[in-house]
Amino acid sequence: MTSPLIRRATESMLSRARWHPLEIIFWAGAFAAIWLLPTRHLILTEIAWLALFALSLDFLVGYAGIISLGHAAFFGVGAYAAALLAKHELINEPVLALFAAGLVAMALGFVTSFLVLRGSDLTRIMVSLGVALILRELANQFGWLTGGADGLQGVTMQPILGTFRFDMFGHNGYAYCLVVLFVLFLVARQIANSPFGLSLVAIKNNPLRAAAIGIPVDRRLIVIYSIAAFYAGIAGGLLAQTTSFASLDVFSFDRSADLLLVLIIGGVGYLYGGLIGAILFKVMQDYLSVLTPQYWPFWIGALLVAMVLIGRDRITGWTTPFRKLAAKLDWRAARRDAAAAEDRR
């Protein structure tokens, strides 16, 4: 016999892991875009890798509470790794090469995590920023390997799994990026809802208390930092593979800063934040830069300020009406509430 309290706690935990109807609609929509929006695959490809990149930052910001302004370091390493592997024909098959690029970024994440985890928030921002800047300069100096400021030219990608060529229309590229994003999202969902993921949230809320109840804080943070680096590396690898190109820009500060914006727009700490943020940010950017190629950064800035003003204390406040709607749509939530009410009686 379990007590009502434990039952309710278990129920609440399990409900986090359950698929919400809106989630299903979201992914169905993303996959439907393969057939429904054939002319928009190039921008959708960008959205897909940006979403993955933002997802990886959400691990840090939303779950572990580590703010990073240098996440492009791992993105860049992944991009250069994937491009170099293809250029020198070390690993010809893109999926394998992508995985390898992720691992390289992960190794870097593991090593730098020891630096980043020293000190408090401001120190972390400084160190992460520094790591990205150093890598950018290294890539610039080692021109014989990276092509320096000219970018890595002359990269030819082999077909995915030996069959699907990266075509000029970006059809295969989008399907490829989307599948990678989906698979890694499933993994991320598992991680977030596992005891490990929950312990991260505990650390974020109060590291001292988390340590007091027996959570090995530093070790957990090192692990999540490495995982986030892996994800970022894969995102960078996708960029390099779909464009057959890598340039110093992959390490740029703008990229890290934009990424934080993407995450803030979409909302922190619920996995979909990065995905939704990536869609909104890219669509907004694409639309505005076509509309006014010269002045679009101004309008982006204006929109961001407006979003924050509407959101007030919580920056993602502007999404609240949608979340409320989502809650209403979830028939299981209603059933759960009824059960909870019964328990209380």
Add this chain to the structure above:
Amino acid sequence: MNYLKIAAAGLLAGTMSFGAAQAQETVKIGLVIAMTGQQASTGKQLKAAVELYMKEHGDMVAGKKIEVILRDSASVPDNSKRLAQELIVNDKVSILAGFEVTPAAMVVAPLATEAKVVELVMAAGTSVITERSPYIARTSFTLPQSSVIIADYALKNNMKNIVTMVSDYAPGADAEKSFTGQLTAGGGKVIESIKIPLANPDFAPFLQRAADAKPDALFVFVPSGQGATFMKQFAERGLDKAGIKVIGPGDVTDDDLLPQMGDAVLGVVTAHMYSADHNSPMNKKYVEAFTKANNFRPNFMSVGGYDGMHLIYEALKKTGGKADGDSLIAAMKGMKWESPRGPISIDPETRDIIQNIYIRKVEKKNGQLYNVEFQTFNDVKDPGKIKK
């Protein structure tokens, strides 16, 4: 946004047959340039020049309507590639034009080859670009063109010990290599070669190194837009007073920024293909119309855009409006015309530009700084390709 797109897609499908008939009447040009970011000044010049040309010559050529689609690369080559791809695939452009820097031009080259679309380079200046695709033609310039000539000038004027200082990317390497080659062949010596990071326009420490080497002259290449900062720091460090002369390709005394550079720049000698001061009736008219429309002076990038449009218009006239890549590039080869910069032509073998190179000195004219031309080298081919 999405609804709009879906609605638009529906409309498009509904009017497909009509659209196809319409498409044959229009020739689309995808103009991919940096309107924001580091190279924004180049984008601004190119856009102004393209608009000026179309204002003067109308938008109908050989029975076709010319439509220019402008896209901002934000000075990021990855963007240039994606935008070029979208322009080819979605907008069905016949010509891709613009490309503010070498990496942007090179990253698009494989697309031009695959889609058989003409890539017209209006700005980037590395020699090797035109070899990257048989569909590339260029209306800007190559760095060896002016670097070789300024090396000869240095030798003749008794500047034997030179320090070179170039931005660390392909055009900089091109400029340095061709200059050094020509100089040492003529008995001069490069006593130190300095490379400056492209994205870090703080020249102070590098200028100190150059000053310590005590050269007769300093050979400088920085991309369009960085010249003003360079000349300011050059004067601040007192290098002008130490008697060190500045020579180089004309990028450093860019007409766009020259009026704000101050008197430290007086006497700088450069070799280049265009000066707003070029003495020809055509250029007088060009500068007047350009400044009237834009309230800034046209620079050497602008003529790349202006002549690029001219090349497209003339090629279309020659093909009778046929806009496929093979016909257009064939029509462009060997084309000869009078530009605001003087007589120019497209080399039929390399699809690169052949033009006069002028040696100029910065002087004050009516209270304004100008690159005043005093020597002309006629019909200079790209030395980067002749050697092979």
